Every structure is written in structure tokens, then in C-alpha cells.
Amino acid sequence: MALLDEDRLFPATPRVRDIARALYRTVADLPIISPHGHTDPRWYAENQRFPDPAQLFVTPDHYIFRMLVSQGIRLEELGVPDANGVATETDGRAIWHRFASHYHLFRGTPTRLWLDHSFQTLFDIERRLSAETADFYYDRISDRLAQDAYRPRALFERFNIEAIATTESALDDLAHHRTIRDSGWGGRVITTYRPDAVIDPDFPGFAANLARLGEITGCDVASYAGYLDAHRARRAYFRDFGATATDHGHPTARTADLPRAEAEALFARVTDGSASADDREAFRAQMLTEMARLSVEDGMVMQIHAGSFRSHSDRVAAGFGRDKGFDIPQPTNYVTALKPLLDAVGLEPGLTIILFTLDETVYSRELAPLAGVYPCLKLGPPWWFFDAPEGMKRFREQVTETAGFYNTVGFNDDTRAFCSIPARHDVARRVDCAYLADLVVTGRLAEDEAFEVAHDLAYRLAKEAYRL
Amino acid sequence: MALLDEDRLFPATPRVRDIARALYRTVADLPIISPHGHTDPRWYAENQRFPDPAQLFVTPDHYIFRMLVSQGIRLEELGVPDANGVATETDGRAIWHRFASHYHLFRGTPTRLWLDHSFQTLFDIERRLSAETADFYYDRISDRLAQDAYRPRALFERFNIEAIATTESALDDLAHHRTIRDSGWGGRVITTYRPDAVIDPDFPGFAANLARLGEITGCDVASYAGYLDAHRARRAYFRDFGATATDHGHPTARTADLPRAEAEALFARVTDGSASADDREAFRAQMLTEMARLSVEDGMVMQIHAGSFRSHSDRVAAGFGRDKGFDIPQPTNYVTALKPLLDAVGLEPGLTIILFTLDETVYSRELAPLAGVYPCLKLGPPWWFFDAPEGMKRFREQVTETAGFYNTVGFNDDTRAFCSIPARHDVARRVDCAYLADLVVTGRLAEDEAFEVAHDLAYRLAKEAYRL
Amino acid sequence: MALLDEDRLFPATPRVRDIARALYRTVADLPIISPHGHTDPRWYAENQRFPDPAQLFVTPDHYIFRMLVSQGIRLEELGVPDANGVATETDGRAIWHRFASHYHLFRGTPTRLWLDHSFQTLFDIERRLSAETADFYYDRISDRLAQDAYRPRALFERFNIEAIATTESALDDLAHHRTIRDSGWGGRVITTYRPDAVIDPDFPGFAANLARLGEITGCDVASYAGYLDAHRARRAYFRDFGATATDHGHPTARTADLPRAEAEALFARVTDGSASADDREAFRAQMLTEMARLSVEDGMVMQIHAGSFRSHSDRVAAGFGRDKGFDIPQPTNYVTALKPLLDAVGLEPGLTIILFTLDETVYSRELAPLAGVYPCLKLGPPWWFFDAPEGMKRFREQVTETAGFYNTVGFNDDTRAFCSIPARHDVARRVDCAYLADLVVTGRLAEDEAFEVAHDLAYRLAKEAYRL
Structure with a gap:
């Protein structure tokens, strides 16, 4: 599909x-x-x-992290740099899982359209992002980002x-x-x-x-x-x-x-x-x-x-x-x-x-x-x-x-x-x-x-x- | 058509x-x-x-001349009377040509609907207004305006x-x-x-x-x-x-x-x-x-x-x-x-x-x-x-x-x-x-x-x- | 119908x-x-x-009486209680008739949808409310309201x-x-x-x-x-x-x-x-x-x-x-x-x-x-x-x-x-x-x-x- x-x-x-x-x-x-x-x-x-999928898609994109914040996830859990040097999440896979397990929040938003477009046309993915497919996505995107193309x-x-x-x-x-x-x-x-x-x-x-x-x-x-x-x-x-x-x-x-x-x-x-x-x-x-x-x-x-x-x-x-x-x-x-x-x-x-x-x-x-x-x-x-x-x-x-x-x-x-x-x-x-x-x-x-x-x-x- | x-x-x-x-x-x-x-x-x-087609359709209608002005045509080029007596265009056919050659500006506007309605139902015209058809329009409308009807x-x-x-x-x-x-x-x-x-x-x-x-x-x-x-x-x-x-x-x-x-x-x-x-x-x-x-x-x-x-x-x-x-x-x-x-x-x-x-x-x-x-x-x-x-x-x-x-x-x-x-x-x-x-x-x-x-x-x- | x-x-x-x-x-x-x-x-x-149909549907519902007022009916004619004790209409059937004969005012409004839904699903009525059907409605609704159901x-x-x-x-x-x-x-x-x-x-x-x-x-x-x-x-x-x-x-x-x-x-x-x-x-x-x-x-x-x-x-x-x-x-x-x-x-x-x-x-x-x-x-x-x-x-x-x-x-x-x-x-x-x-x-x-x-x-x- x-x-x-x-x-x-x-x-x-x-x-x-x-x-x-x-x-x-x-x-x-x-x-x-x-x-x-x-x-x-x-x-x-x-x-x-x-760098990794989280740093490509999640951490720098305010459209994405604002929606996650609106449902109670804290910026530091998403690896967003803290101005005062407080530790934030650095594990890209952990950030990606948080994002993936809340992907339903983006239903009906343009962010969802943009992401699915990238996932399918750039990374040849045809399965929906979710908690279940999070690792599959992370690995696929990581592999591709390592390529010169x-x-x-x-x-x-x-x-x-x-x-x-x-x-x-x-x-x-x-x-x-x-x-x-x-x-x-x-x-x-x-x-x-x-x-x-x-x-x-x-x-x-x-x-x-x-x-x-x-x-x-x-x-x-x-x-x-x-x-x-x-x-x-x-x-x-x-x-x-x-x-x-x-x-x-x-x-x-x-x-x-x-x-x-x-x-x-x-x-x-x-x-x-x-x-x-x-x-x-x-x-x-x-x-x-x-x-x-x-x-x-x-x-x-x-x-x-x-x-x-x-x-x-x-x-x-x-x-x-x-x-x-x-x-x-x-x-x-x-x-x-x-x-x-x-x-x-x-x-x-x-x-x-x-x-x-x-x-x-x-x-x-x-x-x-x-x-x-x-x-x-x-x-x-x-x-x-x-x-x-x-x-x-x-x-x-x-x-x-x-x-x-x-x-x-x-x-x-x-x-x-x-x-x-x-x-x-x-x-x-x-x-x-x-x-x-x-x-x-x-x-x-x-x-x-x-x-x-x-x-x-x-x-x-x-x-x-x-x-x- | x-x-x-x-x-x-x-x-x-x-x-x-x-x-x-x-x-x-x-x-x-x-x-x-x-x-x-x-x-x-x-x-x-x-x-x-x-009077002539320009004075009927262009010069008195602010819907029309404002759009032309928005694309750099000056009011005086459209024969709009100048309050201080400065000369403005008086040649109806020249005004009409300026209007006709910019008719694409009205795409999607009600002015276009109104004009086409007039052109077709009053003047029996079925060709779109453009630089090419400007004279045809000017002549047809002028002829009709001369009739008592x-x-x-x-x-x-x-x-x-x-x-x-x-x-x-x-x-x-x-x-x-x-x-x-x-x-x-x-x-x-x-x-x-x-x-x-x-x-x-x-x-x-x-x-x-x-x-x-x-x-x-x-x-x-x-x-x-x-x-x-x-x-x-x-x-x-x-x-x-x-x-x-x-x-x-x-x-x-x-x-x-x-x-x-x-x-x-x-x-x-x-x-x-x-x-x-x-x-x-x-x-x-x-x-x-x-x-x-x-x-x-x-x-x-x-x-x-x-x-x-x-x-x-x-x-x-x-x-x-x-x-x-x-x-x-x-x-x-x-x-x-x-x-x-x-x-x-x-x-x-x-x-x-x-x-x-x-x-x-x-x-x-x-x-x-x-x-x-x-x-x-x-x-x-x-x-x-x-x-x-x-x-x-x-x-x-x-x-x-x-x-x-x-x-x-x-x-x-x-x-x-x-x-x-x-x-x-x-x-x-x-x-x-x-x-x-x-x-x-x-x-x-x-x-x-x-x-x-x-x-x-x-x-x-x-x-x-x-x-x- | x-x-x-x-x-x-x-x-x-x-x-x-x-x-x-x-x-x-x-x-x-x-x-x-x-x-x-x-x-x-x-x-x-x-x-x-x-109580009666008027008191159920008309008198307490500001969506309804405001629309009737907008067309010149006075609140007192609808039985809306007057704060100063001035007499208002008390005859439920008369109120209902005023409402029914102006039912066309509600065309295109949600009030009309809600009312028709109640009339049909609660009172099994399939004829449109109007001056002509006002009594039919009043009687049907009154009868039902008397039931324990x-x-x-x-x-x-x-x-x-x-x-x-x-x-x-x-x-x-x-x-x-x-x-x-x-x-x-x-x-x-x-x-x-x-x-x-x-x-x-x-x-x-x-x-x-x-x-x-x-x-x-x-x-x-x-x-x-x-x-x-x-x-x-x-x-x-x-x-x-x-x-x-x-x-x-x-x-x-x-x-x-x-x-x-x-x-x-x-x-x-x-x-x-x-x-x-x-x-x-x-x-x-x-x-x-x-x-x-x-x-x-x-x-x-x-x-x-x-x-x-x-x-x-x-x-x-x-x-x-x-x-x-x-x-x-x-x-x-x-x-x-x-x-x-x-x-x-x-x-x-x-x-x-x-x-x-x-x-x-x-x-x-x-x-x-x-x-x-x-x-x-x-x-x-x-x-x-x-x-x-x-x-x-x-x-x-x-x-x-x-x-x-x-x-x-x-x-x-x-x-x-x-x-x-x-x-x-x-x-x-x-x-x-x-x-x-x-x-x-x-x-x-x-x-x-x-x-x-x-x-x-x-x-x-x-x-x-x-x-x-």
C-alpha cells in the first residue's frame, strides 16, 4: 500500500x-x-x-515538535537543544520512537503530507509510520543517508x-x-x-x-x-x-x-x-x-x-x-x-x-x-x-x-x-x-x-x- | 466558441x-x-x-482601471480625467487596446464574468477579447452603440x-x-x-x-x-x-x-x-x-x-x-x-x-x-x-x-x-x-x-x- | 414524505x-x-x-424566539416571561400557531434540522410544520408528552x-x-x-x-x-x-x-x-x-x-x-x-x-x-x-x-x-x-x-x- x-x-x-x-x-x-x-x-x-533520521526530520522542524509538545512531550525529550546547557535526549533512535508512536497526531495536517511524500519518494517506504514500524524506518533512512546520492x-x-x-x-x-x-x-x-x-x-x-x-x-x-x-x-x-x-x-x-x-x-x-x-x-x-x-x-x-x-x-x-x-x-x-x-x-x-x-x-x-x-x-x-x-x-x-x-x-x-x-x-x-x-x-x-x-x-x- | x-x-x-x-x-x-x-x-x-467602447466599459469603471493600474498602467493612459487638467489619453481605440492586451489580468474575477456577459449577450461576440481581437471588438461595439436599440x-x-x-x-x-x-x-x-x-x-x-x-x-x-x-x-x-x-x-x-x-x-x-x-x-x-x-x-x-x-x-x-x-x-x-x-x-x-x-x-x-x-x-x-x-x-x-x-x-x-x-x-x-x-x-x-x-x-x- | x-x-x-x-x-x-x-x-x-409543546419547544429556546423576534413578533406574544410582571401570552396553542406559521424563517438554519429531527424521531411526524399542520402537531406532541415514555x-x-x-x-x-x-x-x-x-x-x-x-x-x-x-x-x-x-x-x-x-x-x-x-x-x-x-x-x-x-x-x-x-x-x-x-x-x-x-x-x-x-x-x-x-x-x-x-x-x-x-x-x-x-x-x-x-x-x- x-x-x-x-x-x-x-x-x-x-x-x-x-x-x-x-x-x-x-x-x-x-x-x-x-x-x-x-x-x-x-x-x-x-x-x-x-546525520541521523531524528536530526533530519524531528529535531529541527518546529512544525513537528510543536505538535508533540502540545500532547505533553517535552522539548528535551526530542533532543531540542536547551539554551542553558541542560541535558536533552541525544539518542536519535529514542527520539524517533517518540515521534513514530505519536504519528497519529499529524492526521489531517500538511506535515503528514510532507513526511509521507519524503518517506515514499525519497526512501521508498510504503508502510505507515507507527511505533511498530519505527525501527524499520530508522534503519532504512539511516542506510540511505549514508549514501552519496x-x-x-x-x-x-x-x-x-x-x-x-x-x-x-x-x-x-x-x-x-x-x-x-x-x-x-x-x-x-x-x-x-x-x-x-x-x-x-x-x-x-x-x-x-x-x-x-x-x-x-x-x-x-x-x-x-x-x-x-x-x-x-x-x-x-x-x-x-x-x-x-x-x-x-x-x-x-x-x-x-x-x-x-x-x-x-x-x-x-x-x-x-x-x-x-x-x-x-x-x-x-x-x-x-x-x-x-x-x-x-x-x-x-x-x-x-x-x-x-x-x-x-x-x-x-x-x-x-x-x-x-x-x-x-x-x-x-x-x-x-x-x-x-x-x-x-x-x-x-x-x-x-x-x-x-x-x-x-x-x-x-x-x-x-x-x-x-x-x-x-x-x-x-x-x-x-x-x-x-x-x-x-x-x-x-x-x-x-x-x-x-x-x-x-x-x-x-x-x-x-x-x-x-x-x-x-x-x-x-x-x-x-x-x-x-x-x-x-x-x-x-x-x-x-x-x-x-x-x-x-x-x-x-x-x-x-x-x-x- | x-x-x-x-x-x-x-x-x-x-x-x-x-x-x-x-x-x-x-x-x-x-x-x-x-x-x-x-x-x-x-x-x-x-x-x-x-459614446465609444472605452468610455462605456473602461474609463468609468473602477473595477477595471484599478486592475490595470495594479500592473503598472497609469490612469492617464486610460483616459481617466485628471483633476488638475493634465492631459490624459483621449483616443478611445488606444485605451481599448491597452485594456484588451491586458484582459488576462481579469481571469478569475467577476469583472471578467460581467464583461463576457455583456460582450456575448449585448454585442453578440463569441471570440475572447485580446490584443488580436481588440479592433474587432471596438468596431462591433461602436457599430451597435450607434443604433437606437x-x-x-x-x-x-x-x-x-x-x-x-x-x-x-x-x-x-x-x-x-x-x-x-x-x-x-x-x-x-x-x-x-x-x-x-x-x-x-x-x-x-x-x-x-x-x-x-x-x-x-x-x-x-x-x-x-x-x-x-x-x-x-x-x-x-x-x-x-x-x-x-x-x-x-x-x-x-x-x-x-x-x-x-x-x-x-x-x-x-x-x-x-x-x-x-x-x-x-x-x-x-x-x-x-x-x-x-x-x-x-x-x-x-x-x-x-x-x-x-x-x-x-x-x-x-x-x-x-x-x-x-x-x-x-x-x-x-x-x-x-x-x-x-x-x-x-x-x-x-x-x-x-x-x-x-x-x-x-x-x-x-x-x-x-x-x-x-x-x-x-x-x-x-x-x-x-x-x-x-x-x-x-x-x-x-x-x-x-x-x-x-x-x-x-x-x-x-x-x-x-x-x-x-x-x-x-x-x-x-x-x-x-x-x-x-x-x-x-x-x-x-x-x-x-x-x-x-x-x-x-x-x-x-x-x-x-x-x-x- | x-x-x-x-x-x-x-x-x-x-x-x-x-x-x-x-x-x-x-x-x-x-x-x-x-x-x-x-x-x-x-x-x-x-x-x-x-408541559405543552410551546413550553417544550418555543418559550425556553432563544434560538427560536430570537428568529421570530427578528421578523417583528414580540417576546410577550411567545409567552416569554416578562421581568416586570407584564402579561404575556399563556395560551400554548396560540404560541404554537405563531411559531408554526413562521416556520419558513428557519429554512437553512440548524434549528430547523434539530426540530425536524425531534418531530420525526420522537413524535413520528412526517408532515412539515406550517400554519396548516400546527394543530396536528400540537395535538400529537401533547398526546405523547402525556405518556411515561x-x-x-x-x-x-x-x-x-x-x-x-x-x-x-x-x-x-x-x-x-x-x-x-x-x-x-x-x-x-x-x-x-x-x-x-x-x-x-x-x-x-x-x-x-x-x-x-x-x-x-x-x-x-x-x-x-x-x-x-x-x-x-x-x-x-x-x-x-x-x-x-x-x-x-x-x-x-x-x-x-x-x-x-x-x-x-x-x-x-x-x-x-x-x-x-x-x-x-x-x-x-x-x-x-x-x-x-x-x-x-x-x-x-x-x-x-x-x-x-x-x-x-x-x-x-x-x-x-x-x-x-x-x-x-x-x-x-x-x-x-x-x-x-x-x-x-x-x-x-x-x-x-x-x-x-x-x-x-x-x-x-x-x-x-x-x-x-x-x-x-x-x-x-x-x-x-x-x-x-x-x-x-x-x-x-x-x-x-x-x-x-x-x-x-x-x-x-x-x-x-x-x-x-x-x-x-x-x-x-x-x-x-x-x-x-x-x-x-x-x-x-x-x-x-x-x-x-x-x-x-x-x-x-x-x-x-x-x-x-
């Missing part, structure tokens, strides 16, 4: 399913454009074998990735990207400029980060002009390593466009540590507009990922640090928040700003109406918790009638889980084909147009929007 | 589709009740030929419109309506009382508008009592031209019911120009309650259209003025907002208040629970961006279980685009029949009841709710 | 319907676990006959209820539960600890309630420590009558975890009547955390029902009192609101907090992400207005991809309407089976797993979550 249904995610009604399948056949094997994600560039640079670059090629972007801090020296570039390997791995650490005054180590930014760039980051120049310099450096985009992970989408003197005074308060919470939010807001201005200058695509309340549990944050599954979405407003930025540069030819949200209520109320009129705005795909079949369906249903398809940008996998990349793109392609098939059968789109749109959503829009 | 699928918008499952089709057949040809819209009464008064009154009759309401400012002399009335033509064209210009202190020219209101009515609009009397007089005047309803386009749904002395003091601040932003919002709020009281007096149906952030782009507003596609929805609260009005008159027999929203989150959370208990409240159809198949589906799915069908009021086309009227009503009728058919097949509604409800939604509820 | 379709609520596509039907067959006859509801324990204690305990057994929880005020002496326990009858009827009357300073009679709490428990409720001890004592008392859960019906989900001295000072202001509105909200917030701490101590499951604006119409509240259909949902935030409680006890092993909402926007944005990681949090079923087929579908679609099935707790009927209990559980079972069947056909869940999940959702999860 296969883990995967050949017709998974296609509509149940036969006529619609037939069209969805026909559409999917034309996009299933297209190369993967992965313009936004968080895989580790070290993998491609060093091309080392992946399962090293990162081989998988990259097997996955048919045409281009993948990683995300690095503004302070990163991009050594791994340099190694990749110098290696002669043909895989296209590019970086993305992520300046949160030197823009967000609430970021851990902000003052030190700022000092480091000055050192790296030789700019006078004590002045606002010098600080902006430092960004200019780093953006240019990132572009040397293929970057075509920047990424901004702010708690809100708030923007500001202060008169220069006010912006300088705000920056002074931020740098001397006297900034209030309002100041810090205002500075993040101001910097989104400044970054948009720099994008007008240098042509980099700007991505705004807003709305996550990071590290909701104080105890988990203190014990295990960031990115431990306790980031929770919040209501996010875009209409008033983006107005200052849009008044400043919203009609600039050539500027592209891609918006992401964790608050689905804004799809139809705010984001589609905004992207459906401002030439600079495009909508990113359903993000994070919404990178899932129903999440994708809601996105198309709520966005398309106002913004159409051509103000969206195809799919981003946004993942740290390397093996899930083909699975995620496959899910997105299937769900989009299902949506298009329904439009065809209900007379809302001609069949020949659906084939064109399917190709656009699977490949062309991402490539064009990110200038790849 | 036809542009329109005979079974468009019907569910894909054959048994459901059969029932939807059967329901639709009984309502497809019912007369159109159009109780809320923005067509130009001059058309019916003067019965002039429509395409003058406004002929189209009105062809569209089988039983009654249509236009919307006029409280200051309008209703000259066109007078002309229509005196012309002996049998078409029923009525007006609607829209007093925003003399109620909203933020409306351009408010002070002058108020002075003009005093002149027209002979009332002392320096006093609150006189101001309310002026409204009484204008409402009566509008009723003389068929008006059965008023319409209120406020940024929020906030209402207030201040003690008389406070209301008078607030009015004084509003009229002497000393009102703060809070005062101005409070005055709009107070006036919704006063308008509801006047509706109790004179029996006019009250419509509240809340939640649009008008003219979001300062630059577009300065360059092109209002209604240029840059109105963006905002989160809108109704529960606390409407309480003062509802405490004042919410249980009054005979009062009807129809609520519209651009924030779909309130359908199930606020509007259906409110309309499902307050006898004065009814829900208007999905408005503006939500006047679309998925928008209509969400409305029914989120409203019906709490408010049923009989606290809704059928369909409003709300349009300036004359040719889209039959297309829009056709979409609404099809989507409602699809929804009803699904209820039948899933055992939630008996088939004989579905036929009755289909007729109610297509015709009777609008006629009764608006007292037409 | 039957009132009920055998396949009601199953998907229309034949293959999906077949699987839904197969799943449903395995859960249709499972015993009912009803862990949260508002039936009257007097019924089971005294086992008296139910229609007394509460007989119906309880006929409904196959394994356990039912009622809800009592913290001040209730639980006399009816004592009677039930002492009667030797085998039905399992347990209570639930609902302390709003002694926790919410805005509750009518709060000061007197607090004094009464002191009398009952012998605790010094003038001190915060004594007040908390009084809760401890009452919770223990409730547990003696089977209670496994507490229930908290706050206007918001706000929680607080004040330093002890601040909490004591706040309590002092609350008890001496000097508390501001902010204080009163802060006290409710603080008490949710205290109640969670007591749950850690005593193992009671905590339920938070947040977000209802109670008694929205001042006039109805003054005339008829609480629970008259004028409770309206409000936007509700959980992410920042629950943080203090979760920081205090969110990772405690053994603690279970079940969250309910009237704001569906939080399903995917807040509740699923929270319950998908915090081990103490579980999601209650769609509540109140959302206890309906589309509401349930939205719940599963928006929750499952992030939180899975095992962070939800099966179905609660939450009803005062005894006859609706089997109907409501039947609707939930059917809708869940329909959802599971769709997952199976779209390759998102294996068929054998769907059978297991169907059983979990219909029976096991409720039993385990509520520790029954």
Missing part, C-alpha cells in the same frame, strides 16, 4: 478531478523556484551527509531545484555562499538580505549588532546617513552573492515616513538606548519605508512578513531560545499601516513589495484590495500555518476575485526542512490545479487559460516576481 | 447541478429590481447614445428592469428625475437620499454644502432643530421623486444618541469649524441615529454602507480625485457601534435598516446575530469587492445559519456600469441557486422550499425590503 | 458520500457524551412530564446518554443533583462549577453573592486568601456531585497574574465597591489564572467561554432579563489575553483548559496555533451560533491543519433544549464524517484512520478530555 494517493488533493467530483489531473501533469515536473526559505547554506557548501547537492539536483534562496542576517559574511560560488558546482543558491538584527531595536544584541554593522561596512553608523549607507553597502554585498530580495520579519506591518530631522532624532534615541517602546516600533516602521526607498535605488524585491508574536512562552524562550514552535499569529492591519510607505513610494515604477500575512482576515478585506491597485504590491503565498491545502484554497478563494492571479507570486516553501521542499511545491501545484479546475468546470475560466495560469503559478510568477 | 458557459457558476456534482439549473430556470427571466446603484439619471432623462431607455427595457434606484446628494435638484417623470416614458427610475455631503464634516466643501442646504430648504441650518428640519424637507422632496430609501456611506458604523443639549453643542462646533476629529466622528454617529428617527417618522428605508478608507493614495487623490479605485476596506465593528441607535429605535415597528460591510469577518460574528434578532435590521448583499461568486457563497454560508434567508434583502448591483446590470443579477441568481441546490442535496432544505426561496432571493425580498 | 433525508449533511459527490455514510454507520449509535450543557437538573430529579428519565435513556453535565452557579446547593444521586436511578447526571456570579464584579447582585459564598463555605471572603479558599471548598463540593469541570463565561479571554499584594489590593477594591471598570476586568482576568491554579491542584478541567456581549438591547434586558436572544458576539483576542495565565501554568502537566470562541477569525490565527503547542490547551467545538453544519465545517477546515484532531475535544451540545440533544450530536457526527470522507477521497487521510478518528470525535475525545 502506497503512502501517497496519486490523485491526492484533487477535487472529488470526477469531471473536475480529470481537469485538475490534466493541468497538474503539465506542471508536476517543472523545475522548482524556491525564492524564499531557510535551508542552511552550509549544506550546499560542505555537502556533508545528513543523499548528500545535499545530490538531493538538490534530484529535487530539480532551478534556484533556491536562503536567508542571512545583514551581518553574515556569506562564507558558505562564497564556498558554493567558488566550488564550481552548478546549483544556484542565492542569499536574501535580512536586516532585522540591525533594524529592530528589540532584537537580542541590537547595540552590538549595530556596532558590528559599522565595522563591517566602514560606515559611520552613529549617524542616520551613515547607517543608511551601511545598509546600502551590505545590500550591494548580498547582491554579489546573488541576492535579489530583502526580507523583513516585523511584529506589525506598520510603516512611517518621518521628516528627515525627526527620523534622525528617532535614530539617535534608538542608538543611545533611550528609545521607548513606541520609539522602537516607530523606528521599525520608518525603516520599512527606508528599505523600500533603497529598493527603488537598487532594484531589490522587498518582502514583508508581518504579524508573528515571537516566543509566546516566557519559560520556553528562557529554556530553549527562539524558534521553538511558540510563535503565535496576531491580528495585523495593513491598510493604515502601509499608508506612509505607499504614499512615499507606492507608485514608483519598478518597485516590488511582496506582502505575507498570518492573519487570513486581511486577504479579502485588505491585501487583495491593496495589491489589486498599487503597482508595487504583490501578495506572497499562504505563509507558515497556512502553507497547507485548506490554507491555500482560502487564499485563492479570497484573493483572486479582487486581485486576480497576476498580483500573486507563485509559491514559496519558506522551509528549514530540506526534504519537504519537493513535497511542499507538489502540494501547492496540486491545490492550484484543483482550484483552476473548479473555475473551468463552473465556467469562470476557459480551459486553455487554465493551462497557462497553472504554469504561471507553478513557475513563471515566482521567477519573474523575484527577478530570478 | 461561446464566451459564456450555459452552466456557469453551478456546482460541479451532476445531481446538484441539475437542481441548481432547475431552480435557475424559474428565476432567470424575472424582472430586475435594482434598489441600490449609481447609474447616471441623465442617461434615462436624455436617452443619448453612449442601444440607447439607455432601450437597454433599460431590454434588461427587463422593473425598478432602478439611482443615488443623489441631498443637495441635488433631481432635474434628471424630473425630466424622466415628465417625459411620459414608462421606466421606473427613482432616486435615493444620500446626505453624506451635508452630514459628514470631513466631506469636501461641507460648510458650503450646509449653507446651500439652508438656501434650498429655507430652514435655519444654524440651529440643530432647523438642520434636522432641512433633512425632513429634503427627504420629502426626494420621496416626491420616488425615493423609498436613504443611503449613508460612513467610514465606520459608529452611532450615538446624545442628549439634545449635547447634540446641539456638537452641531455648533461642527458648524463653526471648531470640531475636533473626535467631534466629527461623533457627529456622523449622532446623525445616523437622527436619520433612523426620521425613518421612523417618514417610512424611508435606511442603508448603512460602512468601512471604506476612501482615497488611500494621497497622490492619486490629489491627481485624479475621488473614486479612482484606491478605496480600501477596513476592519469594522457593528456590535458596540450600532448599540446607541438600536437602543434608541431598534425595536420600532416598521423601521428597516439595511447593513452593508466590507469586512467579511462580521458576517457570522456580528451581522447575522444582530439581524437575527433586531426586527429593524436586515443584511444587504455582499458589497463591492464581495459582489462576486465566492464572496456571495461566503455570505450565504456565514449568514444563513444564524439569520436565515428572510433577514436578507436579495441582490443590489450597486453599479455605475450600466451594461453590467443584467450580468450581475444573473451571477447573483446563479450563485444563490447553487447554494440552494447544495442545501437540497445535503438534506437541509426541501426541494419545493428551494424554489420558493430562489424566487424570494431573486425578486421578492428586494422589492419588499425597499418597499418598491 | 419524511422530514429527514437519510443522507443529510453528507457530501454530494457519490464516492465521498459513500465513505461518509460508511463512517457514520460506525458512530451513529454510540452513546452520547454531553460534557457541557444547560439542561435543568430538576427534570432528571423530579422526572415530571414536560416521554418523561425526562425515559427520554434520557432513549437518547442513549452515557453522561450529561449540567451547569450550576457556585452558590447552588445542588439539591436536584442530590435528589438524582439519592434516587437510585442509573442515569449519570453531573454538575459543572460555574463561578461567574461570585467572580464577575459586574454580575447582578455580586456583593450579595459574595456574602452568600462566605456563609455557605464558612470562609472569610473579606480576605483574598479566604475568598480563594471558598472557591476551593465549593469546587470540592461540586466534585462530590460528579463535577469534573469548571466553566467561565467572561466577556473577554483576558487573564492576569498579578503579584499577590496587587491581587489582594484589587480584590479589596472589588469588594468595597470602589473598583473601576478596568479593575473589574482586571479582577476577572486575575481570577481566570487563579482558577487555572486551582485546576492544577484539584484536577478539574477548565472551560473558558469568551466573547459574548450579553443583553445587547437595554430595553429587552429591562423588560425580560438575561438570555433573551440579544447576546451578540464580539471580536476576541486570545494571544495576548491568555499569555499571563499560560506563563503561569501553561506547561503544567495534567492541566486541561478548553477554549471556546464566538469569533471565528481566531480559529486559524490564534486558537489552532496556541492549542497546537501548549500542552494544557484544547479547543472546544464550534459554539452557539456556530453549532451548525457550516460552522462545524469551518472549524475543522481552519483548525485541523495546525492543531490536528487530538487537540480538539469532540462535541458539546451546550443546550437547554432537551429534545435537541440527539439531533445536535447527530449533526456533529454527520458533519465530522463528511469532513473525514473528504480527506480520504483527496488523499489526506487513509480510510482505516478515518474510521478511528470518527470514533474519537464522536465519543472518545469528549470522554477523555472531560475525564468522564
